[in-house]
Structures are given as structure tokens and as C-alpha cells.
Amino acid sequence: MGSSPFLSLFLFFFFLALVSLTPLAIGGGDEVGVKSTGLVLNFYKESCPQAEEIISQQVKLLYKRHKNTAFSWLRNIFHDCAVQSCDASLLLDSTRRSLSEKEADRSFGMRNFRYIETIKEAVERECPGVVSCSDILVLSARDGIAELGGPYIPLRTGRRDGRKSRGADLLEEYLPDHNESISSVMDKFHALGIDTPGVVALLGAHSVGRTHCVKLVHRLYPEVDPALNPDHVPHMLKKCPDAIPDPKAVQYVRNDRGTPMKLDNNYYRNILDDKGLLQVDHDIAHDKRTRPFVKKMAKNQNYFFREFSRAITILSENNPLTGDEGEIRKRCNAVNKRH
Numbered sequence: 651m652g653s654s655p656f657l658s659l660f661l662f663f664f665f666l667a668l669v670s671l672t673p674l675a676i677g678g679g680d681e682v683g684v685k686s687t688g689l690v691l692n693f694y695k696e697s698c699p700q701a702e703e704i705i706s707q708q709v710k711l712l713y714k715r716h717k718n719t720a721f722s723w724l725r726n727i728f729h730d731c732a733v734q735s736c737d738a739s740l741l742l743d744s745t746r747r748s749l750s751e752k753e754a755d756r757s758f759g760m761r762n763f764r765y766i767e768t769i770k771e772a773v774e775r776e777c778p779g780v781v782s783c784s785d786i787l788v789l790s791a792r793d794g795i796a797e798l799g800g801p802y803i804p805l806r807t808g809r810r811d812g813r814k815s816r817g818a819d820l821l822e823e824y825l826p827d828h829n830e831s832i833s834s835v836m837d838k839f840h841a842l843g844i845d846t847p848g849v850v851a852l853l854g855a856h857s858v859g860r861t862h863c864v865k866l867v868h869r870l871y872p873e874v875d876p877a878l879n880p881d882h883v884p885h886m887l888k889k890c891p892d893a894i895p896d897p898k899a900v901q902y903v904r905n906d907r908g909t910p911m912k913l914d915n916n917y918y919r920n921i922l923d924d925k926g927l928l929q930v931d932h933d934i935a936h937d938k939r940t941r942p943f944v945k946k947m948a949k950n951q952n953y954f955f956r957e958f959s960r961a962i963t964i965l966s967e968n969n970p971l972t973g974d975e976g977e978i979r980k981r982c983n984a985v986n987k988r989h
């Protein structure tokens with residue numbers, strides 16, 4: 651109706667551009683994301699067919715003896731993969747020249763590293779020099795999540811191990827602190843390609859395990875944080891009786907008092923109830939960007955599991971070393987000696 655020919659011409663080309671670009675932006679981006687990692691399902695199918703079975707068996711055996719090993723496998727995938735690459739740099743010991751990632755402040759409370767060596771040794775007995783520590787780290791997380799009652803997440807393999815620790819300082823750039831703002835937490839995860847529901851789902855990992863008093867006392871002393879549920883405070887005070895916890899005493903509070911050994915959506919009900927321990931746990935239940943997802947996950951365990959699986963998959967494929975990059979470590983705590 652009287653529209654100028656220029657406008658129609660403009661619109662025509664505009665839509666032409668839109669139509670031709672859209673498939674690239676959607677399909678193309680997706681494909682690149684999958685291809686460029688170089689990871690595949692069951693990478694060791696030919697080179698070490700029993701690898702995944704041996705790892706699963708070891709995870710089960712260790713879990714029977716020490717339930718908290720599964721918490722560690724779950725935490726490992728975050729602390730290794732979120733820091734530039736899933737390259738098992740987290741597992742390296744300190745050297746004379748550098749402090750290891752696992753001894754850095756952000757790794758506070760991490761445990762059970764020696765049992766990763768137990769798994770590695772079992773795999774090495776069957777196929778020496780074939781299976782990387784980074785794949786063992788990722789597959790043990792997959793199996794640990796399942797042991798804890800979480801979803802079974804098929805994860806790709808074919809990672810190789812890095813040859814150096816990424817250094818303690820770098821961790822702070824990638825791993826948020828316990829009291830970091832939600833904006834800053836989101837920036838860090840978005841940079842890894844993990845969206846807001848993904849971030850909320852990943853924090854559901856705090857449905858298991860423990861938090862030491864040093865990370866909590868600022869919410870209890872000198873005054874109790876009024877945002878904390880008053881019903882939860884006596885328990886926290888009982889577990890953390892000192893404003894300055896004795897660093898040698900192992901004082902901690904379980905993350906989820908209700909179902910401490912289960913990876914489930916009880917975490918979301920706790921944080922909506924102001925029973926979240928860390929500041930960040932509390933904050934995601936109250937920030938308006940994250941609260942809707944917290945509520946949905948509190949109501950719907952399947953939704954939590956779906957988002958959790960998606961986010962763990964993205965995390966596990968962050969920038970791996972493949973092909974002839976890196977190496978296959980003989981032991982997970984040290985790089986191979988060069989001949």
C-alpha cells in the first residue's frame with residue numbers, strides 16, 4: 651500500500667540475508683562445536699576396550715569403601731575443566747618452581763586425589779600408556795555422579811594430558827570464590843558456553859559433600875547473617891563453634907542435611923528455604939535472573955537432571971588436548987620424564 655520500491659527492495663535483501671545466514675548460525679555453530687573438540691564416545695574402543703569398564707568398577711569399589719570419593723570426582727570435573735582446558739592439570743603435584751592447582755586456595759577442601767592414582771593403576775595394568783588421566787578424571791566424574799543417584803551422562807573421550815600446572819593465580823580467574831557476585835559467577839560460566847539454567851544446575855552439585863567452617867564463619871560471626879533461616883542456624887553454630895576455626899580441626903557442615911549422600915534437587919529446596927551454606931548458594935535463590943530456574947529445579951528433578959547433564963557435557967568438552975598434543979601420563983600426579 652504505497653510502500654516505496656526502495657523499502658521493498660531493502661526488505662527483500664534483508665530477508666535474503668536472514669534466510670541464508672540462519673542455518674549457518676544454528677547448524678554450523680553446532681557442528682563446529684562438536685567437531686572441533688576431536689572427542690568421541692568410547693575413544694578407547696579399539697586401543698583399550700576394557701578401559702571404561704575398569705574405571706566404572708574402580709569407582710564402584712572405591713565408593714563402597716569411601717563414599718566421599720564420588721563427591722571428589724564430581725568436584726574435579728569443575729576444577730579441572732573450567733580452568734582453560736580439561737587436561738588433568740589439576741592432578742599435578744607442586745614442583746620446586748610452582749605451587750600446584752590442588753594446593754591453591756580455590757582448591758580448598760579437595761580430597762581423594764590418591765584414589766585417582768588407584769584407578770589409573772588399574773587401567774595401566776590392562777593397557778599401559780594408553781588412557782589419559784584427563785579421560786579418567788572425566789569418566790570417574792560420570793560414574794561418580796551415577797553412584798550418587800544422579801543422571802548417567804554419556805561423555806566423550808580422547809583427551810590428552812597437559813604438561814604443566816596452570817598455576818595457582820590463574821584459578822582465581824576461572825573459578826569463582828564462595829562469596830562472588832552472581833554477575834561475576836555468570837560471566838565466568840557464560841565464557842565457557844554454559845547458560846544461566848546450566849549454571850543453576852551445576853551448583854546443584856552442592857547437594858552432596860561438605861563445607862568447612864572457614865568458608866562459613868563470616869555468615870555466623872560476629873553476627874548471624876539475618877538472611878539465614880533461623881531454624882538452620884543452631885546446627886551451623888554447633889558445627890562451627892569458633893569465629894576463627896582451628897585450621898587443624900576438621901570442622902564442617904554437610905551441604906544438604908536432608909539427603910547428604912544423594913545428588914538430587916533437595917539442594918534447591920534448601921536454598922529457597924534460606925538454608926544454603928555458601929553465599930553463592932544463597933544468592934542464586936534470590937537473584938531474579940537465577941531464581942526462576944531454582945524454583946523449577948526444586949519442583950522438577952528431571953528438569954534439574956536434564957540441565958545438569960547438558961552443562962556437565964559442555965564443561966567436559968572445554969578445550970581438550972587431542973591428537974598429538976600433550977601426552978598420556980604414566981602417573982596422574984606428574985608429567986612424564988622426557989628422554
Ligand code: HEM
Nearest residue numbers: 721724725728758759826827828852855859860861862865
Ligand atoms: C560459583 C561456583 C562454585 C563455588 C564458589 C564453589 C565453592 C565451593 C566451596 C567453598 C566448597 C567447600 C569446600 C570445603 O570447605 O571443603 C565446595 C564444595 C563442593 N563443590 Fe563447589 N563451588 C562452585 C561450583 C561447583 C560446581 C560447578 C561443582 C561441580 C559440578 C561443585 C562441586 C562441589 C562438590 C561436590 C563439593 C563437596 C566436596 C567434598 O565434600 O569433598 N562446585 N564448593
Ligand SMILES: *[C@@H]1O[C@H](CO)[C@@H](O)[C@H](O)[C@H]1NC(C)=O
Nearest residue numbers: 827828829830831864865868
Ligand atoms: C570473600 O571472602 C574472602 C575470604 O574467604 C575475603 O578475603 C574476601 O574479601 C571476600 N570478598 C567479598 C567480595 O566479600
